[in-house]
Amino acid sequence: MGTGPVTGLPGALAGALDGKVALVTGTSPNIGGVLASGLAAAGAQVACNDVVEATAADRVARIEAAGGEALAVPFDVTDAEAVAAGVAAVLERWGRIDVLVNCAVRFDTMGILDMPVERFRRQIDIILGGAFLVTQAVARSMVERGIGGSIINILSTAAWQGQAGNVGYSTGKSGLINFTRSVAMELAPHGIRVNGFTPTATMPDEPELADRFRTAVARATEAGTMAFENLNPWPRLPTPSDYVGPVVFLASDASTLMTGSNLTIDGGALAKYWPQIPARPAAANGDDA
Numbered sequence: 001m002g003t004g005p006v007t008g009l010p011g012a013l014a015g016a017l018d019g020k021v022a023l024v025t026g027t028s029p030n031i032g033g034v035l036a037s038g039l040a041a042a043g044a045q046v047a048c049n050d051v052v053e054a055t056a057a058d059r060v061a062r063i064e065a066a067g068g069e070a071l072a073v074p075f076d077v078t079d080a081e082a083v084a085a086g087v088a089a090v091l092e093r094w095g096r097i098d099v100l101v102n103c104a105v106r107f108d109t110m111g112i113l114d115m116p117v118e119r120f121r122r123q124i125d126i127i128l129g130g131a132f133l134v135t136q137a138v139a140r141s142m143v144e145r146g147i148g149g150s151i152i153n154i155l156s157t158a159a160w161q162g163q164a165g166n167v168g169y170s171t172g173k174s175g176l177i178n179f180t181r182s183v184a185m186e187l188a189p190h191g192i193r194v195n196g197f198t199p200t201a202t203m204p205d206e207p208e209l210a211d212r213f214r215t216a217v218a219r220a221t222e223a224g225t226m227a228f229e230n231l232n233p234w235p236r237l238p239t240p241s242d243y244v245g246p247v248v249f250l251a252s253d254a255s256t257l258m259t260g261s262n263l264t265i266d267g268g269a270l271a272k273y274w275p276q277i278p279a280r281p282a283a284a285n286g287d288d289a
């Protein structure tokens with residue numbers, strides 16, 4: 001087992017989370033796991049959650065191999081008792097939780113005409129019910145200790161735009177936007193900040209996952225339903241490592257007074273006038289195409 005992909009932590013944020021404890025849900029080898037490694041690289045002790053025990057354990061091993069401190073807390077974010085036990089385990093180990101990243105998700109790409117309601121309900125429960133339960137348990141622990149904190153809800157560009165054939169995901173993620181605002185308003189008096197973080201279609205850092213993603217992109221392009229490579233203003237898609245700096249910033253005291261807000265790292269996708277096909281000059285913006 002290697003130390004995992006480069007964390008993407010900018011030098012200016014080294015030590016930004018020294019002395020802080022973070023809990024990340026859904027620490028797959030894609031985005032959540034890389035964020036957990038990035039928070040650890042910035043100095044945090046990191047509790048890695050996933051419903052798949054081996055996934056959480058793998059991320060802990062990678063963080064430890066890189067010299068960080070981590071704890072596996074496998075639980076299903078929709079199971080109230082399991083969430084309470086998982087959060088209690090983190091508090092028992094480190095005495096506090098300063099940072100929560102709600103990242104767990106189930107991708108179930110179906111549309112309104114075909115999606116069985118049970119699948120819609122399960123997807124919404126993981127995205128919204130999970131964020132509710134884990135945020136509630138962690139926020140209560142912060143309030144009890146009077147320590148303040150930072151809660152980051154991972155959104156998606158699909159939270160801000162309507163995606164055909166992805167009704168559960170789009171609905172759940174857009175629900176997280178106002179969950180973020182509502183909880184931010186309630187927790188502000190306690191010094192707890194709550195923000196959204198918006199990634200977009202992401203090229204995985206892990207080579208095997210990247211191959212799978214390229215295949216999916218090629219299929220969508222062939223089917224004529226998506227054109228990831230042509231329509232994003234930036235000449236390449238973001239990778240999980242690109243998200244580390246911004247998420248560490250949201251987690252750290254560098255973003256004090258930022259709450260009820262959102263940070264978008266999408267290469268300009270949401271800002272683009274919809275019919276525009278972006279220019280592709282050679283070595284645009286000094287980045288690789």
Ligand SMILES: NC(=O)c1ccc[n+]([C@@H]2O[C@H](COP(=O)([O-])OP(=O)(O)OC[C@H]3O[C@@H](n4cnc5c(N)ncnc54)[C@H](O)[C@@H]3O)[C@@H](O)[C@H]2O)c1
Binds near residue numbers: 154
């Ligand atoms: N991958 C992308 O292109 C992309 C784009 C925009 C936003 N996002 C968002 O980024 C986040 C991470 O995406 P990813 O691609 O790394 O996803 P992923 O599918 O690789 O990881 C999600 C993890 O959540 C875990 N999980 C599922 N149900 C759970 C439950 N009930 N309790 C606990 N864990 C559970 C899974 O086991 C998995 O390890 C998600 O919130 C996703 O919506 C991803």
